[in-house]
Structure formats: structure tokens, C-alpha cells
Amino acid sequence: GNSVTQMEGPVTLSEEAFLTINCTYTATGYPSLFWYVQYPGEGLQLLLKATKADDKGSNKGFEATYRKETTSFHLEKGSVQVSDSAVYFCALGQSGAGSYQLTFGKGTKLSVIP
């Protein structure tokens, strides 16, 4: 079955530091890949996505590139802010037989300190 593995947290960074959160996946076929973010006390919200190999998703300074050869979708940001403190989830989405499933990694908690 499909699965997503992301680096364990928590990750603590100083403001303006570089962020990388690793994500690798296992899937058959050609899934779409996503990063969702969950701020304290809220539901998940889409941060960025990529739907085919070599696509780069980007939003709010975050980027991730769909690498089929390494089955990876690592999240990066050049300069994190305190407001980026949240839990980040890597996910893969796959359609089939009239259904659609989004499989999530376990999440990585990021804390950014001033």
C-alpha cells in the first residue's frame, strides 16, 4: 500500500535559519504530492502541491520538488519566521475506482525561536 515517511521532529530553528523537512513516499502509479500545515488548534491546510514528476510546488516562501527517481518531496524554506511554527505533514494523493485517498506522514513539528 501507499505510505509516506517524513523526518521525525520536533525541529527547533532560530529565526531566519534554513529549513529542510525530508519526505519520501512509496506508491504505485503516479500520485500527487502535498505538504499540509497545521497551526495550533486548527485543522490542516494545504501549503503546496505537485502533481507530476519534476514539478515544483511553492507557496509563502516554501518549496518542494517532486522527485520520482528518489521518491521524495522535501520541504524547504530559505529563511523561517516565528509565524512558521506549526506541524507540517507530507501527503500523497491517489485516485482510483471512483475514490480518492490522501495518505499522510506522521507530521513534523517545527518551532522557530526569535
Added chain:
Amino acid sequence: DSGVTQTPKHLITATGQRVTLRCSPRSGDLSVYWYQQSLDQGLQFLIQYYNGEERAKGNILERFSAQQFPDLHSELNLSSLELGDSALYFCASSVGVSPGEKLFFGSGTQLSVL
């Protein structure tokens, strides 16, 4: 605001009891998903409905059931509750079941089984 409404926000009950969680999807979305989030298991997919029909099942226990009504709202019924069922239950919705679909999440129902 994602447009997905979940009620109640918090639920405290005792072992052996039965509860119903309710979800109203975003206007125009036909697909509803239920997820369970716990510290040890992460975000687990439970079940998906599309326009009233069950389309995919994940790690949903036999004690749990769900349905989607003609007005597209959905209910998740949890019965014979155990301590281990304590978790945050999320509902999400999407327009359809196409590849790359974006899910919109509600704020969740925090269930505490005492």
C-alpha cells in the same frame, strides 16, 4: 476559515458509550473524508464518501460507521467507546475525486473517553 464545519468541537464521554460527530462540507464539495489524529498513530484515514456513496475505507474499526446524507453533510458514529478512541477526529471535503484534489479540513472534534 476552510468552509468545513464540524460539531461539536469537544466531546467528553465514558467507555461503552456511543457518540455522533457531524460534518458539513464546503458548499459545492461532493466528497467527504474522515480522519483520526492521535499522538502515536498520526493522521489515519477512516472513510470517504462521494455524493452519498461510500468510496474508500481505511483503518476504520467495525465499531465505527459513517454516512453521507442527501444534503451532503456527513456523520461519524462511534460506538462501544474505549479509552483508546480518544483522539482528534477531522472531517475534510473536496470537490470530487480527481488526481491532485485539494482537501479542505474542518477544525476537528476532540473526543475524550474517560
